[in-house]
């Protein structure tokens with residue numbers, strides 16, 4: 592489903608003439624199969640977000656190839672990526688990234704509007720997804736009128752409404768207390784089990800890492816050997 596081949600990435604930082612190169616990822620090979628939950632751990636600064644940004648096309652790899660299904664996405668230009676993301680990838684972020692001036696309902700409906708779904712159909716789909724995430728009583732709330740856990744559920748609804756086969760998550764419980772975190776992790780497992788959604792989750796939290804069928808560790812720019820054990 593996701594295949595990363597010989598992926599390396601580095602950043603160039605500093606003023607012109609005094610640049611230095613920071614290698615972040617070195618020769619990474621990774622396969623995520625359909626229906627898996629794979630968690631990626633590693634120290635702060637080890638390159639977890641960089642890996643996710645490369646897999647989701649927000650950065651282009653310095654070297655290597657990335658395939659999602661049969662698509663060589665590492666060759667995509669920005670417009671192809673935009674279309675591909677809308678149809679294939681859902682995203683969950685630590686900071687929820689909801690639009691504050693829109694209600695919960697409008698935040699979720701917007702994803703369908705961008706996809707060109709007609710108004711009656713998108714209202715129907717949005718209502719159904721609020722039922723799925725158990726927030727049907729909160730559709731008219733603005734993000735600031737919701738708890739952290741509720742905001743994260745709205746952001747999951749926004750991802751789910753597009754029916755993505757894959758969800759990429761960056762520290763999805765990083766802003767939640769431990770009880771809300773456990774609820775959210777159970778919900779992610781339920782979505783994986785019931786809808787067969789493949790998850791790639793980056794985290795530095797052991798509890799989150801443990802929901803993975805496989806835990807992969809990035810260390811010194813490489814994937815830790817242990818990580819390949821199923």
Ligand SMILES: Nc1ncnc2c1ncn2[C@@H]1O[C@H](COP(=O)(O)OP(=O)(O)OP(=O)(O)O)[C@@H](O)[C@H]1O
Pocket residue numbers: 602603604613615633634635636637638639640641642795
């Ligand atoms: N746009 C950028 N320009 C230059 N260096 C960057 C850039 N983004 C990240 N880095 C550097 O790349 C390294 C990896 O960063 P990354 O954000 O991928 O780590 P991380 O494992 O996700 O960290 P954290 O757990 O703290 O979020 C760090 O040393 C960081 O300073």
